[in-house]
Amino acid sequence: MTDNNISQFENLSPFELKDKLIDAAKSVPDRLLLDAGRGNPNFLATLPRRAFLRLGDFAIEEAERAYSYLDAGFGGIPNGQGMVERFDTFARDNSNTVGISFLQRAMSYAQDRLGINKQDFLHEFVLAFLGCNYPVPPRMLTHAETIVKEYICREMYGSMPLSQDFDLFATEGGTASMTYSFHTLFTNGLLAKGDKIALMTPIFTPYLEIPELEEYELDVVEVRLNEETWQLDDSEVDKLADPAIKLLCVVNPANPASVRLSNESLDKIARLVENKRQDLFIITDDVYGTFSDDFISLFAKCSYNTMCVYSFSKYFGATGWRLGTTAIHHKNVFDDAIQSLPESKLKSLDQRYQTLLPNPRELRFIDRMVADSRNVALNHTAGLSLPQQVQMALFSLSCLMDSAEVYKSACKRIIRERYNTLYKNIGVIPEHSDESVDYYTLLDLDILGVKMYGQEFVDWFKTNNKGKGFLFRLAEQTGVILLPGKGFDVIHGSARVSLANLTHYEYELIGRETRKVLDEYYTDYLESKK
Structure with a gap:
């Protein structure tokens, strides 16, 4: 495929681009398709x-x-x-x-x-x-909430003192939690068109795309992770001191980097919030936290300010079950911000929620999310399907009762073995830090190119814009499907590899085929010097 043909796909989401790459890979009939583009795991809790x-x-x-x-x-x-x-x-x-x-x-x-x-x-x-009754309470069944709350507490608090002073809203996966949270923030006047929000980038693509939608039109400030360490420099954290920034969105561990925020990075955010931005809204999406060692969430570090989104999809191999939760502490910035709204706005909200409580101002933010998920009028029929809530609770119990962490160890082992296999077959020594999670890995073409061929090759690769066609060349010649790091707002030329959805043998093949294509680029580079 020529560069001109590729240019037409530049604005596509990486998940939409993946379909174009698959089409390119299928140009060779009966060839093995190695699709490491999507993070749907091929393992599950039985x-x-x-x-x-x-x-x-x-x-x-x-x-x-x-x-x-x-x-x-x-x-x-x-x-x-x-x-x-x-x-x-x-x-x-x-x-x-x-x-x-x-x-x-x-x-x-x-x-x-x-x-x-x-x-x-x-x-x-x-x-x-x-499933013979409506969900009552609609936010989440009483005992199911107690069980899942214990699980969330154990997984999100790490070595910190545990707290169960929070509520859960069971949702149709983490994506529903994202959708409901933005909708209710806008509906209740906590966000408005043109407001500034901060995104900790690189980040899961929908967080980049949602603020641009016509109904939101938010002004995005990027708080960038250092792409060498995948941690926060002081200068980036300091951006959050701007009082015009209303909301910070975080995916932790990061997607696509698959590295958790270190305790140092978490503490930087917590200190700034405590000292300068006690009014800051935070949404942390912690779906990959359960694959991490010693994971601590911003939900634990900044409990007053943070809403936690968690999905059961990856860890339990349950993307099709659509199981997620939104967690908000009893004492929280969202409720306090609503009470501080102008009287005219409060009266408008009173009218919106007047059918739910005699005094609508007592309705908490998390319960407003439940009502808004059904346009308020159908609040009495809100809530996640009850069989889904049962499976969610059973998933939670399976980990709570697994004192030896047998399942967790197996999950971590399988993805880390795939990580090592991939890089060894590319021909480089795999690197690992205490914060690495390895559900995904980014093939940084700058770093790999220097290690394998030297800086002059990398300079030639970038000057001649070779990265533009790399993924299509890889797909057309080898059948390997990877996602562009650019689609997640990664600065350096890179490709995201999911380490969750293929076999060990297939990651061997991906490593070899990726090296083969890079070798071809190196041959092109040598030819260009003649």
């Missing part, structure tokens, strides 16, 4: 899924106890009376079935560690699996 199915078997039996005199296939809503005893019998009769012991341990754990009565736990989960 035990909590088996537990979900076994819970379903029991729930159906409970439903069939009612109206049993009618034709088969007709059941009723279980009332819960005697349910624990019947489950014990069910468990004994199915003791060899994988998933049953998990449910028994989960009930025991919930009662002993979380104070949830077994009867209440089982009744809520049986009804939720059956």
Whole structure:
């Protein structure tokens, strides 16, 4: 493909560009397609899924106890009376079935560690699996919230003192959390068109694209990570001292760099917020935090200011389940900012939410998100599907009960082995820091080029704009699909490789094929010097 043809795709999102690269890769029939462009993992948590199915078997039996005199296939809503005893019998009769012991341990754990009565736990989960009622409360089921809150607390606070003084809103994946949060910030006057927001870049592409939408038209200030360390320099943090900046959006660990913010970087932000910007809104998207060692979220460091978005999609291999949460502390900047709005705006909001509370001003920001997700009028039918909430809680319990962190160790090991394999087959020594997560890796063409061929080659590569066609040449000649770092606002010429969605052998091939194409560029460079 010529440079002129490639130019037409310059403004595409990297995820849309991926489809064009796939088309280029398919130009050779029957060739193996090596698509490392998207972060959908090819591993998943099986035990909590088996537990979900076994819970379903029991729930159906409970439903069939009612109206049993009618034709088969007709059941009723279980009332819960005697349910624990019947489950014990069910468990004994199915003791060899994988998933049953998990449910028994989960009930025991919930009662002993979380104070949830077994009867209440089982009744809520049986009804939720059956999906026979509307979500009540609509924000999240009571016991499901307690369980997921414990999981979020354990994963986001690291070595810091734990706190459960926050609420959760169960959403249709992390993407829904992003959508709902921006919508409610605007609806409640906490953001307005033309306002300044800060993005910690490079960042997941939608955070770059959402502020540009017609309904938002936000003025973006970039707080750039140092692309050598992927940490924050003081000069970048100081940008947040500008009182005109209303919101900071963070993805931590970073996407595409897949490096977590160090304690030093977190402390820099926390000090600035505490000393100069106690009014700053922060959204931290921590979907990859569970792959990190010793992860601490801004949600823990700046609890008053920070809303946490977490998705279960990557860690549990559950992108199709659409499971996410929004977490906000009880004492938070969002609620306080609403109370400080001009009286005219408060009266307008009173009218918007007047059908929900006698005094609408008591409605918290997180509950406004729930209402706004259904245009307020349908607040009573809001909430994530109840079977989805069950699976989310079972995912959470699987990690809470895994005291040896067997699953977590396996997740980390598989992606880090792929990381090492990729770089060894490219022909360079893999580097790793304490903050590295390795769910993705950026092939920095500047760094790789210097290591393999020298600075003069890199200068030639950049001067002649060779990076423009690199991904298409790679796709057309080898069938390898990578995403451009530029699409995530990376400055240096680079390509993002997902280390989650292919086999170990396929990463060997990607490494070799990438080296092969780079060698061809080097040959072109040598020819140009003759």
